[in-house]
């Protein structure tokens with residue numbers, strides 16, 4: 001790993017403010033751990049490979065959801081719809097039952113929780129995990145996908161939720 005002297009490193013606040021300019025789609029990663037649904041909001045979701053079909057996201061080392069999520073045999077990536085900012089906020093909040101009503105969700109055949117009203121979901125089996133900095137890279141092998149009615153994704157930019165507006169209307 002490249003080692004930098006402290007005066008060669010970017011200031012943390014500047015790093016955060018720069019990254020905040022990168023608009024991102026918002027997903028909720030869900031899984032069932034010994035029958036208990038768990039999930040967290042993530043903007044670090046990315047496609048990785050087409051063949052084999054791989055996707056990834058990063059989890060903070062301090063996540064209280066990760067110890068459960070890492071034990072799950074499958075997980076789902078729920079791609080949130082523009083009207084689901086409340087769902088994104090709920091799955092980022094600690095000390096609440098993230099799956100309680102009025103959230104609508106259902107278990108897939110294998111028990112993995114799938115959120116209602118999303119643009120799409122991907123069902124994955126864990127492929128690779130790797131510690132990187134203060135996060136864990138999680139790579140999933142996609143086994144199936146559900147594409148739903150809405151194609152309007154929820155976006156996140158400079159700490160605010162928004163929606164996509166195509167320049168060509």
Ligand SMILES: Cc1cc2nc3c(=O)[nH]c(=O)nc-3n(C[C@H](O)[C@H](O)[C@H](O)COP(=O)(O)O)c2cc1C
Nearest residue numbers: 040041042043044058059060063064065091092156
């Ligand atoms: C818009 C948004 C994006 C987020 N993206 C990530 C992410 O990519 N990785 C991550 O570990 N946490 C991310 N978080 C924070 C988690 O959703 C959650 O707040 C955090 O993991 C604390 O909950 P936990 O202890 O259950 O993990 C994000 C939060 C928000 C609101």
